[in-house]
Amino acid sequence: MSVSFALARSAGRRVLWFLFVGSLIVFMIGPIVWLGLRAFSGLWLYPQLLPKQWTVNGWRQVFNDPNLSHSMKLSFEFAPVVTVASAAICLPAAYAFSRYKFPGRRFLLISLFAVNAFPKIGLYISMAGVFYSLNLMATFLGVVIVQLIGTIVFMTWIPAAAFSAIPRSLEEAARDVGAGPLRVFFRVTFPLAAPAIFVAMILSFLASFDEAQGTFLVGVPKYITMPTEMYTLVLNYPEQVAAVFALLLAVPSVLLMALVRKHVMGGKLAEGFQLR
Amino acid sequence: MSTERRLDGAQQRAEAPASPAPERTDVGLQIEHVSKDLGGRTIVDDMQLEVKAGELTCLLGPSGCGKTTTLRMIGGFLIPDRGRVLIGGNDVTKMSPDKRPTAMVFQNYALWPHMTVFKNVAFGLRLRKLPRQEVSDRVAQVLELVGLTHHVHSYPARISGGEQQRVALARALVLEPKVLLLDEPLSNLDAKLRVRVREDIREIQQRIGITTVFVTHDQDEALSISDRIAVMSGGNVEQYADARSLYREPETTFVASFVGAMNSYEATVVPGGLELPGKLVVPCDDLSATGDGTFEAGVRPEDVHVSLNGDGAPADVVREVPRGHYKEIVLNAGPNEVRAFVSADLPPAEHVRISFTRALLYRDGVLQRSSAPVSV
Incomplete structure (x- = not known):
């Protein structure tokens, strides 16, 4: 009796489990499916499960609209520049966090995270005030700086964790056979941390690519990137066009995340948050 | 080159x-x-x-x-x-x-x-x-x-x-x-x-x-x-x-205890050997020093001589540990624990006699040496 009871219970559990997973899938995949359908749909009215007409008009419109294609070009200009600048600034900091004990180390490490913990719009507003007085509003540099904010936490924490995971003796061994400090970094430390740095650069690239609030505030009217263009699109264009654009915006994310999936799953991100 | x-x-x-x-x-x-x-x-x-x-x-x-x-x-x-x-x-x-x-x-x-x-x-x-x-x-x-x-x-x-x-x-x-x-x-x-x-x-x-x-x-x-x-x-x-x-x-005494095994006791030098706690006199004919007062005496287990009947201080066997070509025996001599390395051929016994073939005497942790070889 107890066996059949257990069976019944496990069957009930299985049903619950399927329901749970099913609703998760609907929640996660549903919007993307809808977006995909919308991008190719003509007329699509409420009770219909699938659109009646199929069209690529939305796509044509996006690629023909000079504003939209210009914003795509801009996005692909900003993201690499921001990523490289972020690496140049943050990697030395990451190394310092990992290898040296200095006063305020812990505080600084946490404060990097704090940037992401609070609503950024407040930060952007106060930055805008400073930017006005420095004549950085609506400049390329201004947008780069505001986009850097969102990349710092990735670019510092993940490589710092990777540097910490490299036994110091590997660096010492290189010193021992005659390498100077810079050579040790470029021949030993950097190659060993490269996978994590790569992940950090991808995440920074995406953070910059998707950044809308700050870019909008600092960049308008001269620098309208893809995410900022979305504001206009949602309000002023047909729904299909917005759907197409949203898909395009997602393409780099999906591709790059697929590329680094192995490393991200491998816990590089998690390691960053375990840094002491 | x-x-x-x-x-x-x-x-x-x-x-x-x-x-x-x-x-x-x-x-x-x-x-x-x-x-x-x-x-x-x-x-x-x-x-x-x-x-x-x-x-x-x-x-x-x-x-x-x-x-x-x-x-x-x-x-x-x-x-x-x-x-x-x-x-x-x-x-x-x-x-x-x-x-x-x-x-x-x-x-x-x-x-x-x-x-x-x-x-x-x-x-x-x-x-x-x-x-x-x-x-x-x-x-x-x-x-x-x-x-x-x-x-x-x-x-x-x-x-x-x-x-x-x-x-x-x-x-x-x-x-x-x-x-x-x-x-x-x-x-x-x-x-x-x-x-x-x-x-x-x-x-x-x-x-x-x-x-x-x-x-x-x-x-x-x-x-x-x-x-x-x-x-x-x-x-x-x-x-x-x-x-x-x-x-x-x-x-x-630090080196003595860190390198190799060593029995150590508080001991005084008496004619013919060492007196350990419990008024136990163990014969010893090679002492590193002589003098009055207490020493810390160190005796390597292989310097403990065990015989079934003969001279020496009485001791009770607590246990024997076979070590291959020799055996380690743990003894109680009065209140003192004594470890000895002896031939594996030594037959098992409950009561034995022990003497030391060599003992090192320390004071304040430092080895004491007589200028001349000691003979007692």
Whole structure:
């Protein structure tokens, strides 16, 4: 009796489990499916499960609209520049966090995270005030700086964790056979941390690519990137066009995340948050 | 190219073991009054040590005794707060590791995982911008020296621990350092391999005649491969001697208890032997000293003579532990526990008689010696 009871219970559990997973899938995949359908749909009215007409008009419109294609070009200009600048600034900091004990180390490490913990719009507003007085509003540099904010936490924490995971003796061994400090970094430390740095650069690239609030505030009217263009699109264009654009915006994310999936799953991100 | 000469010369010497290497008395390494504080604690305290050229010295001690810190100061990874480090008579105290003629084999080997065995060994040579051919010749030679001819183009993760150890040794030796430093190089190997590798290290060290400092906490390791052993405690050298005198005549009670097994008792010297607690008089005809008052007496288990009937103090057998070709027996002699190594042939018994063939007497932890041999 107890066996059949257990069976019944496990069957009930299985049903619950399927329901749970099913609703998760609907929640996660549903919007993307809808977006995909919308991008190719003509007329699509409420009770219909699938659109009646199929069209690529939305796509044509996006690629023909000079504003939209210009914003795509801009996005692909900003993201690499921001990523490289972020690496140049943050990697030395990451190394310092990992290898040296200095006063305020812990505080600084946490404060990097704090940037992401609070609503950024407040930060952007106060930055805008400073930017006005420095004549950085609506400049390329201004947008780069505001986009850097969102990349710092990735670019510092993940490589710092990777540097910490490299036994110091590997660096010492290189010193021992005659390498100077810079050579040790470029021949030993950097190659060993490269996978994590790569992940950090991808995440920074995406953070910059998707950044809308700050870019909008600092960049308008001269620098309208893809995410900022979305504001206009949602309000002023047909729904299909917005759907197409949203898909395009997602393409780099999906591709790059697929590329680094192995490393991200491998816990590089998690390691960053375990840094002491 | 001087490696060639040295390795060739070394091989010739090895092939002709009949002619002993000439005694070299020049100094390889000197540590003069070196002190180092780390994290507010004094780790090495006014340490002195001199290693002759071509000699293998072990720094032996429990963890925290300052042996690794000392090694790191020799290698240049730490700069002493006070004192000097000299190699071949030259002051290298403040020299960075890449500039000094030392090479270290790290405890975890510290092989670069992104380089093959060949590249690991060749790295230092390539930094010196040597011609390609010379680099590969020298790498091949040194790999042969350490007995690693396979897996030259494998990555370190693909080879066994023992092989990794050899690569680490080859990487250190290929640059012909004046001083070779080994930081517990065997601790990551299993017991059997450990014995073999330590013998190999000793053989290679003797073959090329390199001044070597070997850090270990394993007394067996230290006793079996060293020319001399510096037993360290509290950041200083307790005793610096060869294995035999270290074992037979430990200068302090710390050395006595750290190296080998030792029975120790509070004892007074009486005619014919020692009086232990419980008014137990144990005959002993070789005492390191005589005098009034209490001593700390140390007796090696093999210096306890056990007989079934005969002279000596009565003792009860608590247990016997077979050890192969001998056995260890634990005895109660009055309130005192006595450990003895005896022949495996000694028949089991409950009550025996014990005497000491030799006892070392300490006062304030320091070995007491009579100027003349003691006879009682």
